[in-house]
C-alpha cells in the first residue's frame with residue numbers, strides 16, 4: 178500500500194513522512210523540486226506541482242491514501258484526479274479558523290477559502306476523506322528567528338495576544354493516523370496545543386531554550402503589517418491582527434484548548450517549551 182505525501186518537504190510533511198516510515202509504510206512524496214527534497218532514501222520522490230493537474234498522474238498511480246497540503250485553489254483538481262486514480266483515502270489539512278469557533282473566525286479572510294477547499298474534497302467522491310483543522314502553528318515563531326539570532330529581540334505587536342499554538346509534529350501524528358487507520362472518514366478534527374500561550378510567553382520559551390534573555394519590542398499593528406509583505410498574504414495578516422488584538426484585550430476570546438490530539442494519538446499535545454527545545458538551533 179503506497180501513501181502519497183504532498184507538502185512532504187515542508188515542516189508538517191517531513192513529520193508525516195517520518196511517522197509513516199516508522200509505521201513501516203511505503204511512502205511516495207510529491208515535490209516540485211525532487212533533487213533538493215532531502216527526504217530519507219526509503220521515500221520515492223516524484224516530481225509534480227499541485228497547481229498543474231497533468232503533473233500528478235505519475236504521483237497518484239497505485240496510491241491508496243494521500244496527505245493533501247492546502248494549496249487551496251488546487252484542491253478541486255487534486256481531489257478529482259485522486260478519485261480517477263482510485264485513491265481510497267485523502268487527508269487534507271486546512272486551519273482551525275475553518276471550524277468557525279468564533280464570530281471572528283467565521284468573518285476571517287481565510288474562512289470561505291478553507292471551507293471551499295474542504296467542500297471540494299468532501300464532494301469529490303473519494304471513498305474516505307478526513308479534514309485536519311490545526312490551530313496556528315508553533316512554527317510561526319520561526320518568523321522571529323533571524324532577529325533573535327542577530328539581536329536577541331522579537332519585534333511584534335500585541336505581546337498579550339494568546340493562542341493554543343500547535344506543534345507541527347502533532348498535526349503530522351494525527352495525519353499519519355488518519356492515513357493508516359480506519360474510523361476517520363468524514364471527520365473534521367480541530368487540533369490545538371495543550372495550552373493558550375501569550376506572545377510574551379512564547380518569547381520567554383525561546384529564551385529558556387537558548388539560555389539567554391530575549392527582549393520583546395512591541396510594534397504597532399501597522400509597523401508589523403509593513404514587515405509581512407514577503408511572507409504573508411494581506412488577508413491573512415489582517416486575520417492575525419484581528420485575532421491578536423481581540424485576544425490581547427480578552428484572553429477568553431482565544432480559540433479554546435481542545436484535547437483532540439491526545440484523544441487520537443494517546444499522548445498529550447506538545448507544549449511551547451518542547452517546541453522551543455526542538456527548535457533551539459534555529460534561534461541560537
Ligand SMILES: NC(=O)c1ccc[n+]([C@@H]2O[C@H](COP(=O)([O-])OP(=O)(O)OC[C@H]3O[C@@H](n4cnc5c(N)ncnc54)[C@H](OP(=O)(O)O)[C@@H]3O)[C@@H](O)[C@H]2O)c1
Nearest residue numbers: 184185186187188189208209226227228247271272313314
Ligand atoms: N502558519 C499557520 O499558523 C497555519 C495554520 C493553519 C494552516 N496553515 C496552512 O499551512 C500551510 C503551510 O504549511 P507548512 O508551514 O507546513 O508549509 P511549508 O513548511 O512552507 O511547506 C510547504 C510545502 O508545500 C509544498 N508545496 C507548496 N506549493 C506546492 C505546489 N504548488 N505543488 C506541490 N507542492 C507544493 C512544498 O513542496 P516543494 O517545495 O517540495 O514542492 C512544501 O513541501 C499554508 O498553506 C497555510 O495556509 C498555516
